[in-house]
Amino acid sequence: MGLERVEGVVIRTRDLxxxxRIVSLYTRERGKVRAVARGARxxxxxxxSLAQVPIHGRFGVFQGKGLGTLSQGELITSFKTIRTDLVRTAYALLLAELYDHMMEEGEPAPELFRLLLSTLHVIDGSKHADLTKLFMAFELKFLLLMGYGLELDRxxxxxxxxxxxxxxxxxxGGLICEECLPGSIGAVEAAPGTIQVMRRLLRSDYRLVAALHVSDSDCRIIKDVLRDSLEAQLSSPLKSLDFLESMISGEASKNNAGRSADGDHPGSNR
Structure with missing residues (x-):
């Protein structure tokens, strides 16, 4: 009971x-915390300006019976690029929703807090073209830290x-050899090179992941496996996933239209 100061990221808000607003924070000190921000609307x-996903700040939370109450707030990082770019916003919302769905209140996990924060910085500062593979790297690391990591070595x-x-x-939960394939549930074929890409995504830091080449076919297979792995641990579908897919699809259509326009420009090589 009483006032507690925490460092956290806003992972969900709900009008009250x-x-x-009811604000869900994922904090370094206490894991997931929910508190009422009086007058935040x-x-x-x-x-x-603080009771918004994915604000990173320091907060004073007064813990009484039931929900806590925010009594103080200090901005650390606003993630301005995320908040002004719909594709980055979509990735950040999916990230936040995963933490909101899968974390229990009052169970701190410093490694998971660091992963959340570093991933937000990566989403905020990386090129659009790198975001898909960077988020796949996050998903692999997240599953491992949550105890649901895929076995990629045997x-x-x-x-x-x-x-x-x-x-x-x-x-x-991972690789299936030819001898064990009969009777296996949900096995999909992936070239050894695809498995190697997954290992590198899991074990490399984000700087190295950004420089890693991942083919479109590898991306499709890895994304499907990871989505299935995450959804198996969730009690309800991820609402932000459809929004992300629509943003990615829209950006791809825009890029294709731009390339077509460039090809039709007078004087262009054909």
Missing amino acids: GEAD RPRNRFA CVKCGNEDGLIKWISSKQ
């Missing part, structure tokens, strides 16, 4: 009454370490 309120059934294993199952 006429002027308040009024433009001139001191919490108006068959999950028999322990076979053959480097040419080419089947992977999110439902079984």
Whole structure:
């Protein structure tokens, strides 16, 4: 009970009454925390600019019975680029929703807090073209820290370490060798090179991931496996996933239209 100061990231907000907001924070010190920000929906309120996803700040939380109450707030990072770019916003919302769905209140996990913060900085500062592979790297790291990591070095059934294993199952939890394939659930074929890309995404820091070449076919396979792995741990679908997919699709259409226009420009090489 009493006032507690925490460093945290806003991962969800929900309107309460006429002027308040319930704010979910993922904090370094206490894990997930929920508190009421009084008057946060009024433009001139001191919490108006802080009670927004994905603000990173220092907060004073008064813990009483039930929900806490925000009593103080100090901005650390606003992630301005995320908040003014719809594609980055979509990635940040999916990131925040994952933490909101999968974290329990009052269970601190410093490594998961650091992963959240570093991933937000990466989304905020990286090129659009790198965001898909960077987010796949996040998903692999997140699953591992949550205790649901995919086995990428040996068959999950028999322990076979053959480097040419080419089947992977999110439902079984990792690689499946040819001998164990019969009867395996949800196995999909992936070239050994695709598995190697997954290992590098998992074990490399974001700076190295940004420089890693990932083909479109590898991306499709890895994204599907990771989405299935995450959804297996969730009690309800991720609402922000459809928004992200629509943003990515819209950007791809815009880029294709731009390339077509460039090709039709008078004097262009054909």
